[in-house]
Amino acid sequence: MAETIIRFENVTKQFDNDPPVLDNVSFEIEKGKFYTLLGPSGCGKTTILRLIAGFLEASDGKIFLNDKVINEIPANKRPVNTVFQDYALFPHLNVFENVAFGLRIKKMKKDVIQQKVVEALRFVNLAGYEKREITEMSGGQRQRVAIARAIVNEPEVILLDEPLSALDLKLRTEMQYELRDLQRRLGITFIFVTHDQEEALAMSDEIFVLNKGEIQQSGTPIDIYDEPINRFVADFIGESNIVSGKMIQDFEVEFVERRFECVDQGFNPNEVVEVIIRPEDLEITTEEKGNLRVTVDWVLFRGVHYEIGCIDEDGNEWLVHSTKKAKIGEKLGLAFDPEAIHVMRLGETEEEFDARLESYEEA
Structure with missing residues (x-):
């Protein structure tokens, strides 16, 4: 059984008298996995990150x-490191000094710092860039420097x-x-x-x-995509046709x-x-063979x-992803399997939903 490294137990975060940014949230994070907090702006995902880091x-x-319990432990005493959206690199320091910054704060020996920084840069494919100025680095290279600075502290x-x-887009996919x-x-x-659902599914x-x-809802990318719990999840994770x-x-x-x-x-x-x-589960066919006429x-x-985009006989809109070409105004059938x-x-609730899915497996 995987070991739990982080656990939230009925955590709420509220600023002044505003509505809670996080409302009684509980979850577990297992050691050694890649987790994504996904949702629209203002949903509370960055707040969770800042609570873990100790910034809130x-x-x-x-x-x-x-x-x-780490509620009272200050940020600099927690074994976590953060890579920010703007990378927060020091423009007046070169690559080596940016990565070494945290180690120098800890007053490590020079030879130890040298070894750790070189190893971290090698790990992010920036070996030989030690003396390069940050202003001379591309966006992807700056991100690697920020990651090297995070991992060099062995969090x-x-x-x-x-x-x-x-x-x-291309660099984003590579990264x-x-x-x-x-x-x-x-x-x-x-x-x-992230708020990018394709990014979340891929990583x-x-x-x-x-x-x-x-x-x-929480789960693997496949579980959430194939078995969304409600309209919000179904609509936010990929594209969907949803009808009553x-x-x-x-x-x-x-x-x-x-x-x-x-x-x-x-x-x-x-x-x-x-x-x-x-949309990808709808197959274009003839009107006679389709489950729906559109x-x-x-x-x-x-x-x-x-x-x-199609419209059926009752005025419902249907989105189809197909390698077959169609013409505007053309009458088609849409076929789909059970x-x-x-x-x-x-x-x-997610607990009720999970129990129902387990009953399917048992059946």
């Missing part, structure tokens, strides 16, 4: 690190506050691979903050999806005034639900696929 104090609840946890947001590879080689816990072992100061429906009975759901076979169970007869079908409303070319239908219970 919790209004209520306990924060544990290695089973010890147990590295916190990353949207460190890729200032990079262009995603580099960060993931670095975490695996180091074997220490990374906690990464994470575990994702916490936050909204309005609460964790909506009724669970007639186990394995049978009604939506768009038709009944379909599905793989969900454990609902009450005729319970009102929401139904999600991912008219193409718009088409965009996305490189690897076409993004096609496995493509995901039924969401209204107001279900």
Whole structure:
């Protein structure tokens, strides 16, 4: 069983009389994994990072690190390091001195500092850059310097506050691979903050999806993408077609005034639900063969696929991702398998949701 390194126990953070930024949040972080805190601006993800780092104090609840309460421990005494969005590098110091800064504060010996800095720079593929000025470095290189400065102190946890947001798309993608590879080689816990769901899906072992100061759902990228707990998660993680429906009975759901076979169970007869079908799970076919009959409303070319907006006979909008081209105004059928239908219970908690999924596996 994996060892827990960080635990939040009923943690609340509130500024003055404003609504809580975090509201009674509890979770566990296991040692040696890559975690992502994902959500829109103002959801509380950066607040969690700052509470772990010691830059903020919790209004209520306990924060544990290695089973010890750290609420009262100052930031400089915690075995964590933070990589900030703007990297917070010193422009008047060269690469070596930026990485060595924390070690000099600890008054380590010169030969030890030399060895540790050179090793850290080698680890982030910046060997030979020791004397380079920060102002001469590219955005990706500056990020590597910031990471080297974080790992040179040998922390147990590295916190990353949207460190890729200032990079262009191609470099951002390259750095995603580099960060993931670095975490695996180091074997220490990374906690990464982003609002980019594609970034979260690509990099994470575990994702916490936050909204309005609460964790909506946690799990692996595949679990969260394939089995979202509610409309917010389904809509925030990837693109979705979401319609209202009724669970007639186990394995049978009604939506768009038709009944379909599905793989969900454990609902009450005729319970009102929401139904999600991912755009890539809709197959373009003829009107006669389709589960739905639609008219193409718009088409965009996305490189690897076409993004096609359709409207069915009842006026519902459907988004389709397909390698097949379609024409605006064309009448088509949309086919999907029972496995493509995901039924969401209204107001279900994550504990209830997990229990329901376990019952599927047992069945």
